Amino acid sequence: MIDHLRIHVVWASGSLEGARVAEMISRHFDGIGMERDGVAYRVPVRFASAPWLPDSPLPKPVDLSRADHNAVVLLHDDFMDEQASVWDQYVQSTRAAMETRGAADVYIPFCDYGGSAIPASDRERNTQYVYRTGWKGLDQLARDKRLLLHVLVQIRRHLRKLSGDDRDEPLFVSHAKADGDTIAREIVAYVQSPDHDVPLHTFYDAMELNPGEDFKARFDAEISRGTLIAIVSDVYDSRPWCIFELTTAKRHRRPIVLADIGGVRVSRTYPYGANLPRVRLDPTGSAGSWIDPLLVETMSEGLRCDIFQAQAAKVVAADSEVTVMPRPPELFDVIDADLCPRVILYPDPPLGDLEARLVTRAMAALRSDSQLKTLGEYQA
Structure with missing residues (x-):
């Protein structure tokens, strides 16, 4: 299955801080969606760190083919800088692979707290890094939240730009x-x-x-x-x-x-x-x-709303009788609409029986063939 979005975290094997941050990113994006009984929609996070070949410190190349859009998060630090030339080749090849896909993917590089030198090819490209040297006064939790915020804002900005809106949200x-x-x-x-x-x-x-x-x-x-x-x-x-x-x-x-x-x-x-x-x-x-x-x-x-809207848009195409809701619907969504849609589409998991009964009764009073469906139900 092709995901709408995947995040790839790249760091040098041996960097304990790189491994910790990568796990933190993975935990956060594992539970980014609507949740019930501990199960939530997740954004897949893949790691690129462990050496792939016996004679090289480099990991397996990032697989960009499994998602419509990829975010490559580079955690550059002294461990990567110790083998700067080979890692620079990895960065170059990763960015070249991204460029063959047009503007589908986004590159989000971070420099460590000591301000280690960034890869030569990124310097030549005038690539802006997030320099974490200014975060030294923050505790670990605050640094983690700041990094997550950078990743979230850049991914959302990139997806918005692809949709034709280049303005600040x-x-x-x-x-x-x-x-x-x-x-x-x-x-x-x-x-x-x-x-x-x-x-x-x-x-x-x-x-x-x-x-x-x-x-x-x-x-x-x-x-x-x-x-x-x-x-x-x-x-x-x-x-x-x-x-x-x-x-x-x-x-x-x-x-x-x-x-x-x-x-x-x-x-x-x-x-x-x-x-x-x-x-x-x-x-x-x-x-x-x-x-x-x-x-x-x-x-x-x-x-979460951005991703659901994009996923739903691919499924419903131009069906004007389907209203896509990024959250569970309520009576307001039915009564406030100019016309009651044939289908209200919303994220999994399904509404509980009591809530669903209220909404479907309100829809039926306005339109006899109206339906309330999650995206999973609609696709099925």
């Missing part, structure tokens, strides 16, 4: 001024700090607007192509603009993550903030200790 931070503004400001300031080397573009609030601009239209435009973090404070669900932002993101089927900072009591729960990943946020430590993990969860949800 905004990270829309939805919040209530009354009790979520401090957290939202801290997230935006951290992402925009010169010390944060991940290229993310944030959209915060009306301060981003130009005088005279239609703020509702601008918010809709930013949310419709962005990823939304909802800072769910005690009053968030009771604020009309927060509900507008969350509903707009759902209507455009954009990635959404709920960051729960609730303190005492929620006076009203907005009923259509359901079927979304929720992260419990504890912003009492250093900014990096809670913001980067939140960003990793958010970009992971974004990648």
Whole structure:
């Protein structure tokens, strides 16, 4: 079977840090999707490190043929630099193989914490590396989250570019001024700090607007192509603009993550903030200790949505009577639609009986031949 996306982690045999980071990447992408009973959709991660031939330190060539798109993550360090010339040949051949596939694949190279020299061929190409020398003050967990965030952002940016959208995707931070503004400001300031080397573009609030601009239209435009973090404070669900932002993101089927900072009591729960990943946020430590993990969860949800939408698009082709949902559907998705679709298609695993019954009854009231199917059921 051809995967939509595979990640290949390349490092020099003997590098314990390279092996540890590769395992960390594999664990993360093993559980990136919708989960039930411990089983989730996974992005396959393959390792290239163990020597392939007796007289060479190089691993087996990266197999790019098993996926529509590949992300090659190079972990360059002193172990690789000790045999620079042969590893440079490996890098050259890998990149040449990627180029024969057009723009399908993406190369994401990292340099180690000591700033070891990068391969000569990459220097000649003026290849930008992620230099981890600036991460020395971070603990291991923070370094791991920063690396994952780089990988996630570059893969999503590459897939978006292939779809014809070369713009930066905004990270829309939805919040209530009354009790979520401090957290939202801290997230935006951290992402925009010169010390944060991940290229993310944030959209915060009306301060981003130009005088005279239609703020509702601008918010809709930013949310419709962005990823939304909802800072769910005690009053968030009771604020009309927060509900507008969350509903707009759902209507455009954009990635959404709920960051729960609730303190005492929620006076009203907005009923259509359901079927979304929720992260419990504890912003009492250093900014990096809670913001980067939140960003990793958010970009992971974004990648999951990207992959599912792409997989579903290949299956349904141009069938206008199929609505593809990147998350389990709910009553909002049925009632809010201009026309009830013949099929609502959503990710596995299937909805439980109670939820499915509610949605199918709502669909049947609008269209007698409507169906609710997971992608697996639709393909079968």
